[in-house]
Amino acid sequence: MLDKLRQLVAQTSLQLSVSQLQQCIEYVQLLHKWNSAYNLTSVRDPEDMLVKHVMDSLVIAPHLQGDHFIDVGTGPGLPGVLLAIYYPQKNFTLLDSLGKRIRFLNQVKLQLGLTNIQPLQSRVEDHQPTQHYDGVISRAFASTADMLQWCRHLPAPTGRFYAMKGAAVQEEIAALPDFVKVSAVIPLQVPELDASRHLVILTST
DSSP, X not given: OHHHHHHHHHTSSOOXXXXXXXHHHHHHHXXXXXXXXXXXXXXXXXXXXXXXXXXXXXXXXXXXXXXXXXXXXXXXXXXXXXXXXXXXXXXXXXXXSOHHHHHHHHHHHHXXXXXXXXXXXXXXXXXOOSSOEEEEEESSOSOHHHHHHHHTTSEEEEEEEEEEEOSOHHHHHHTOOTTEEEEEEEEEOOTTOOSOEEEEEEEEO
């Protein structure tokens, strides 16, 4: 699997050390192991996870600005765990309402030695951070408009929303609330993924 991940990363501008690649593999192995009991992802094959989870998460790394992020509705840690591996100097709060996912993430934190992730069990609208975030990241979340309404209280005044989306981006942009503006829509290239991906970056108006 390490060779496969190396090949995938080589098709991007991403730079990962050997230890970072190993951490990505360890994460996939843990996810695969826990998945049979906890049903954390519909992707069953570890090699598929390299493309659909690891690379799909990592491709947004070059576009993040700041040091303090929250991954809302993180599920089993996507994209937060992979971004924390890529940026060991940045901090990531991984928020999810389901206890089984948080238990899994605490195990990931322990086994991978990821001191820069903080798994947190909460509904997003109930989370009142002591420090507001430079970035609010969402991947498999509801519509962008819903995400913004629920997460409006989370970013710092200069913070950004990072919405990871598939193909139908323009429809969602047309329905955005008036307290945000689009600062960028970035097409993402995920090696060996036969699907459209975009990153929508939003700032407060």
